[in-house]
Amino acid sequence: MQHKKHDDALRKTTYKVIFHTDTPAGKLFDVTLLIIILVSVLVVMLDSVKEIRDDYIDLLYAAEWTITIIFTLEYILRILVHPHPQRYIFSFYGIIDLLAALPTYVALFLAGTHYLAVIRALRLFRVFRILKLSKFTDAGSAIAIALKNSKSRISVFLYSIFIIVIVIGSLMYLIEGPDHGFTSIPRSIYWAIVTLTTVGYGDISPGTDLGQFIASLIMILGYSIIAVPTGIVSAEMARMNKTNRKRCKVCGCEDHESDALFCKNCGESLSSD
Amino acid sequence: MQHKKHDDALRKTTYKVIFHTDTPAGKLFDVTLLIIILVSVLVVMLDSVKEIRDDYIDLLYAAEWTITIIFTLEYILRILVHPHPQRYIFSFYGIIDLLAALPTYVALFLAGTHYLAVIRALRLFRVFRILKLSKFTDAGSAIAIALKNSKSRISVFLYSIFIIVIVIGSLMYLIEGPDHGFTSIPRSIYWAIVTLTTVGYGDISPGTDLGQFIASLIMILGYSIIAVPTGIVSAEMARMNKTNRKRCKVCGCEDHESDALFCKNCGESLSSD
């Protein structure tokens, strides 16, 4: 029983080191893990460059397996020390952690290893775990809240974009036709998106005078309506800086910053009691 | 007479189902219609892709006619149940609904069916009907009001863009000339728009040193003045977030800040009692 108690204590300590960052050991663990994750992503990338793969195939292979084994051990350890293993396994991070280790094993049985590159790229999502615990969380959630509050406005905006590019894509298909690369309506819509978003590859570009005229209109439209999502998010973020609309009991002033504790006009406390 | 009454009741119920979405039956009708509309737009698109048209011509033909008949029946039904049929027929949505059904019939008598693709693409506008009734309306009208309030500022901005591209287009026509693709002033203006809006196809690009220098200036100009429409819309949206639309009982003014207790125009209390 003494033994079990000791095990339990070890488990708890390990849990804290692995799942939290507020202890020095936890921080060290997370930073080490972060570096391994970045290295693992780098290995996937370099593996896709033909010249590097040809020259360093053994080194990449060794790195791949070393990382996979580290990730596997870490995954097993996380399951062992977590108070509710099944909760961890089916959590977002649990799945990502599994996906980070799995592809290399699968590759043993499959020929086209490079099809696993995307799944291996999912490893990068692991980095979020570390960031989740840092000072970036506040900033991240501020952005997330602003976007969430603006969701319906942004949906309307995207929906309008969607209709505009379909109508203009169809129109350009008729005006330009297959001779200038507008071989079908979907491809014309692709061109309309390339143009409206001001990307402008130039792989397809209008050749007729009328086509160039309409293209000009879309460009100016795209250039101007970028103001809409920008305006939505800017206004929302400005509003969030000012969310404390507690009315001061003395002077009635309501225009306080979100972190204000006292009324800026009369110095009265803004606490609600 | 009993019969007529029954007819009237049926007509009213059908009217509610078709024209409103606040009943379960109305919602179901609208969602079904939305799916048919999206399918109809998809059919038009796929029909324009040569490989798909060649392989699935019969299927597309069948889908086209099925959708057309559904739209025709729906259009007739809308006329029958509407309390003021002529009001519906000449409304914006009435015309769109007619245009959604008509092209297929017209194609029976005309050879070049693909010229009807654009009109058929107008079907997408039908989707607005459904959105009109949903929670997107508020967001949509907020954007619309912000744009309307900014209308004169945006007009001045677009007008300035218009003058800038004409002057720069003319200038580049002289500097670069036909050798580098600047074959005429309208084409040079097209290039100026492509550049100022930061689209940058690359189908026409300056070849001379002076031309590249002037092009650089336009790019930086275009990159900077995007701030103007963005600033206009952002400021307007920020202002709208702080505005309540309580109507002053004395002067009728409606544009008050959200925390205002008294009308800014006449000093009258805005409290609703």
Add this chain to the structure above:
Amino acid sequence: MQHKKHDDALRKTTYKVIFHTDTPAGKLFDVTLLIIILVSVLVVMLDSVKEIRDDYIDLLYAAEWTITIIFTLEYILRILVHPHPQRYIFSFYGIIDLLAALPTYVALFLAGTHYLAVIRALRLFRVFRILKLSKFTDAGSAIAIALKNSKSRISVFLYSIFIIVIVIGSLMYLIEGPDHGFTSIPRSIYWAIVTLTTVGYGDISPGTDLGQFIASLIMILGYSIIAVPTGIVSAEMARMNKTNRKRCKVCGCEDHESDALFCKNCGESLSSD
């Protein structure tokens, strides 16, 4: 003397019609002039399109001379009826009006008429005269004031852009070299501007791995720092919507909209007496 008086009255009436728009006759004159100006700009443009010039040379020639004579007569008339002719002649609009008429006469003595196209394009500036008097003035001056207030911040921003593109241009010249189109530092700077402003023609694009890596950094930089001028102008425009910082004598509240006449908190008049 009676005759002179009558002349004077005529002169005054004509002056009002030509220089002001607040009478029906003045409005009619301005709208007519606006149309002639737009036609004159159109003629210059069409004249530059080879196919159109070849086919309609006589028509364009006739239109050019008709417009020139109208502009000449209008210019003379403006001088005759203006109370201080020399003041008009040397004003901004006086010079533009002269430049609008002159090029066609100069072309009589010069061979390369197309070099006058740019000067003729200056005619478009004439349109400002009409807009100056309309409701657009307020919006235009609001934008102008916002830009003026942001002048020093925007200068710092442009100056930073200027340094960034020179440093990066020099760097890319060394990395990519003449083989990939980076033939000189000025050309590399041109490329850096094309990239930073997100125009991206593709006439010059990095070919080496290091070059593409650095290019990626500039793109993300350019994509992010667009937020700076936008933020400057947005904040300035938001501030302008709120410029009336009169402190209410009763409650001390200072947060009023620019057109507020009464305090929003206590209904007290904000007039300064």
Add this chain to the structure above:
Amino acid sequence: MQHKKHDDALRKTTYKVIFHTDTPAGKLFDVTLLIIILVSVLVVMLDSVKEIRDDYIDLLYAAEWTITIIFTLEYILRILVHPHPQRYIFSFYGIIDLLAALPTYVALFLAGTHYLAVIRALRLFRVFRILKLSKFTDAGSAIAIALKNSKSRISVFLYSIFIIVIVIGSLMYLIEGPDHGFTSIPRSIYWAIVTLTTVGYGDISPGTDLGQFIASLIMILGYSIIAVPTGIVSAEMARMNKTNRKRCKVCGCEDHESDALFCKNCGESLSSD
């Protein structure tokens, strides 16, 4: 000793002229230096243009040496008159000043002079010294503060961009493959950055239908999320416009709104008496 005193006075005067701009002599010195710096940057640029170097090699050589000698003398003078020479030498500007003079001497012993062009381009940083003292400082520091306050939010944004382009780059590498220019994951990531930032060179562009569909999604994503950094900076700048930096005497808090009369943290009066 009299002599030493005179030397000291001279040294102090020279120090003021060289290191400060608030005297007429100091201003003249700075403006002259600014012009020499700009000329020196121009010489580096022109030297990289093959045609100009071939024709004016002697002139450029002479200009290069003249500027180098001026910079050398200025550097020595700055060391001599500065009260704490070593502090100046190891300051940011001290290093820049040294780097501005050094490359030409190094080029005496090295063949490939053009590799020094970038270091010579660093001379441009010298211009900051002059701007540091002018009215641009306020504007510059306002921008700097806004960016600093937004640092964590912008980091989260950039980090998200980083993950998005890696995932999409990996995905496109699989979909498009080497045939359409997506030869490796790093190159696909380069393409994803080119697309997401709306630069759109067109040196690599998707050829398959699925690739074009995914590309469309990234473009719309890139077009929309530009709103995020813009919103962050706009909101921050709007907040700064409303902030005075009066320091509360009790709690030391400095971040108050411009119309605040009492500290928002402790309710203490902010009046300065």
